[in-house]
Amino acid sequence: MSVKRDYGQFCGLAGALNVIGERWTLLVVRELLIGPTRFTELIENLPGIGPNLLTERLRALVESGVVEQQQVPGDGRARQYALTPVGEQLGPPVLALAGWGLRFLGEEDAAGATRAKWGFLAVQAMVREDRVPDEDEVYEFRVAEQVFSIAVAGGAVTFGRGPVPSPDLAVECDPDTFVRIGARMLTPLQAIASGAVRITGSDAAAERCVRMLGLS
The missing domain is CATH 3.30.1050.10 (SCP2 sterol-binding domain)
Structure with missing residues (x-):
């Protein structure tokens, strides 16, 4: 099992943050809300994360039952990552958080990455x-x-x-x-x-x- 942060609180919010509170984790979830994605595509779509950190985040999400690996249709050797039914339940709260966060964007953020799929x-x-x-x-x-x-x-x-x-x-x-x-x-x-x-x-x-x- 991967080592993960535990807030040590008997609280639903703390329990959620134990799973998705690490840096980059919710952005990985965002990509998978768009659809199943290969590891190489995640690396490309999340500039700055690095392959080792992405591997760690995906492993933790798989162990928590939020993400699963799937075969790529038409390619029996390739694998892609997808949200499980539990992971799909993150859709509404992640969208609400994204809408809430728009107000904090400014010109200093405009040089950052953006994608049409978002x-x-x-x-x-x-x-x-x-x-x-x-x-x-x-x-x-x-x-x-x-x-x-x-x-x-x-x-x-x-x-x-x-x-x-x-x-x-x-x-x-x-x-x-x-x-x-x-x-x-x-x-x-x-x-x-x-x-x-x-x-x-x-x-x-x-x-x-x-x-x-x-x-x-």
Whole structure:
């Protein structure tokens, strides 16, 4: 068994931090929330972690039942890491923490790594349940090479990967701009005016989407 920090407290929060409280661990979980990932891809997507530390973090998560190893489909020799059902339960709290943390980003953080795939998690973190539109419509986002969507139907919100036919609103931008808007470093209007964001669709749909994401 790996050596791990133990807070020595009979408390649920302390118990959670015993498992996911080490540096880099929640960022590993973030990557796996996007989908099963190979070790080499994790190294590439988490610049600065180092292979030995990543191995240690993955081992601890596997031993805790949060992560499991799987065969890569179509390649019987390769392995990838994926969240177990217990690990998937981290989705809502991690998204809530990510949404909460956007307010602390500043220009000094802008030189850090960013990935288009993080946008799919970011929109889920940003949705305000009390501002979901009454209208049934679909918003598509193209962040660099990644395409994902938010669908509103009957007051419920669902998220999808890949393009959708005839979205009511289509938004296109680069990852840096996407994060800047989410962090309130740039307003949607400023981004559109500068050409950093390109939109297709009605003004009414854009206003409803902006409001639902807490950006109005």
